[in-house]
Amino acid sequence: MPPRPTTDTVRKIVLIATEESGDRLGANLMKVLRQRLGDAVQFEGVGGRAMAREGMNSWFPIEELSIIGLAAVVKQLPKILRLIKQTAAAVTEAAPDILVIIDSPDFTHRVAKRVRASDPKIPIVDYVSPSVWAWRPGRARAMLTYVDHVLALLPFEPEAYLRLRGPPCSYVGHPLTEQxxxxxxxxxxxxxxxxxxxxxxxxxxxxxxxxxxxxxxxxxxxxxxxxxxxxxxxxxxxxxxxxxxxxxxxxxxxxxxxxxxxxxxxxxxxxxxxxxxxxxxxxxxxxxxxxxxxxxxxxxxxxxxxxxxxxxxxxxxxxxxxxxxxxxxxxxxxxxxxxxxxxxxxxxxxxxxxxxxxxxxxxxxxxxxxSTGNLPPSARAADIVLSTMRKARR
The missing domain is CATH 3.40.50.2000 (Glycogen Phosphorylase B;)
Known part of the structure; x- marks a missing residue:
């Protein structure tokens, strides 16, 4: 019988997803990461029902960020800013082996910037690229300061990051290709x-x-x-x-x-x-x-x-x-x-x-x-998350 993992060998992974689509991506990623790491992984962060089924105890219900429309965002801005600050502080306190932010860039990227400023040693992977190829292209270069790798859902996005001088970006595939x-x-x-x-x-x-x-x-x-x-x-x-x-x-x-x-x-x-x-x-x-x-x-x-x-x-x-x-x-x-x-x-x-x-x-x-070849998107994403985590530990 293999020995139980010790605290030193357990990998702590924080994931942050604040919408249902991101919750599904996060759950699939967690499933593959657990297959890769077995009992030697611990998940924390923010997620919905799908991620909860994979073992996530969310720091707050993602329904708190279900805000639609400009007027509603303005009205709820103090609450949103408070949650960004609290989430970033919780990530830093958790001191994970890696932080994975999933979509919702208006929230997750603000958290990532705060985490990078507080603890530059925590590697950060962005799962789902913001639409830098469509508008605000300057975001790609700005992401170099707080994102170590971007996991792209669309095949043309890696070339866009090269052209815009952003962080490394890999096409992992769209979840629709699995359906x-x-x-x-x-x-x-x-x-x-x-x-x-x-x-x-x-x-x-x-x-x-x-x-x-x-x-x-x-x-x-x-x-x-x-x-x-x-x-x-x-x-x-x-x-x-x-x-x-x-x-x-x-x-x-x-x-x-x-x-x-x-x-x-x-x-x-x-x-x-x-x-x-x-x-x-x-x-x-x-x-x-x-x-x-x-x-x-x-x-x-x-x-x-x-x-x-x-x-x-x-x-x-x-x-x-x-x-x-x-x-x-x-x-x-x-x-x-x-x-x-x-x-x-x-x-x-x-x-x-x-x-x-x-x-x-x-x-x-x-x-x-x-096409992503023989590997499904969640498996390709998990491989890059683990590779980024290993590089940071060297």
Whole structure:
């Protein structure tokens, strides 16, 4: 029987994730790290339910940072700053072998800067790069002072860090690449995807503000399509916490969708979808991996739109386009997001058009572009975390 690890051999790893997506990434990383280190690892930090199942006793509930909208952030700023200060102090007191910050850069990077100032010996890995390639590129070089390695989810990000003179950055893979079976149709679902009437997905967003900005214009676009005699079966996937907001917004729609609730039902809808009308974001990458042609749109408040128009410096805001390296999915932003423009492109995508064929051909290459070889993203991430930790101990 192997000897139990002593205090000197147990590796203490602090992870900080403050959103559900980061919580899932953190949980998968913890699982692999425990496989690599066995009983010789101890986890501390901040996380949600998924990380708790892997042994994390969170320093505070991540729901305390579920703040949406500029006005809400301003109102809660003293609380946010207090939590940043307390979290950084807790990391320094824990004196871990490594700190892993996961996404949520407005919070986690502020913690990391404080930790580096308090104890420069603690190595810091950033899991999920901030969008330095899209806006505020100077952040990449600034990160050199407090981040030792960046774990990128998107294949073009390491090159961006080289160009912007940021810290070392490695592409570890996107978690969606581990979920392809749930996104792609079996033979029966493929048959439904190609059969009339075509299934059209409408995806207005995963936040209440996005529902508020997109539902009306999406409903008007679909009404135009219906009035023109275009046949389709409409499905609207959403999450439980948005069900009431969606139901209220649907009262003004003349074409009523079948509403499906939860991640499992959403993926089932993706597997039979012929086309989609989607808010820009990660969902566009999900649709591309599922092989569903799309038209994308985004609307936000006037102040946020004014700021974004002046700082974004990429050719597309659509994640699928950026990964593919070509603007194959049409995007309609702010004043360009109109019922007329959306319905016109949807009509093309529901038929056998050149636009539809172009998207399908581009999506066929996405597996190659996003490949990480034989190792899943969480395993590649764990290897770099352990390697960074070992270098710091020399």
């Amino acid at each position: 392809l079976a749930s996104l792609r149709p079996n033979p029966e679902e493929r048959q439904r995807r190609e059969a009339p009437p075509p299934v059209l997905l409408v995806l207005p967003g995963s936040r209440r503000s996005e529902i508020r900005h997109h539902m009306a214009v999406f409903g008007q676009a679909l009404a135009r399509l219906n009035a023109e005699g275009v046949a389709f079966e409409l499905i609207l996937p959403t999450m439980p916490h948005l069900q009431e907001a969606v139901a209220e917004a649907l009262k003004t729609w003349t074409v009523q969708p079948r509403v499906v609730i939860g991640e499992q039902e959403k993926r089932a809808a993706f597997r039979i979808a012929h086309a989609a009308l989607a808010k820009s974001g990660t969902v566009t990458l999900e649709l591309a991996l599922a092989g569903v042609p799309m038209v994308t749109a985004y609307r936000t408040g006037a102040v946020e739109a004014w700021i974004l128009q002046r700082v974004i410096n990429v050719s597309s805001v659509i994640l699928a386009n950026l990964v593919i390296g070509e603007n194959v999915a049409p995007e309609f932003l702010q004043q360009d997001c109109t019922p007329e423009k959306l319905s016109q492109v949807l009509r093309e995508l529901l038929g056998e058009s050149a636009l539809r064929r172009k998207q399908l051909e581009a999506f066929a290459n996405i597996d190659r572009i996003m």
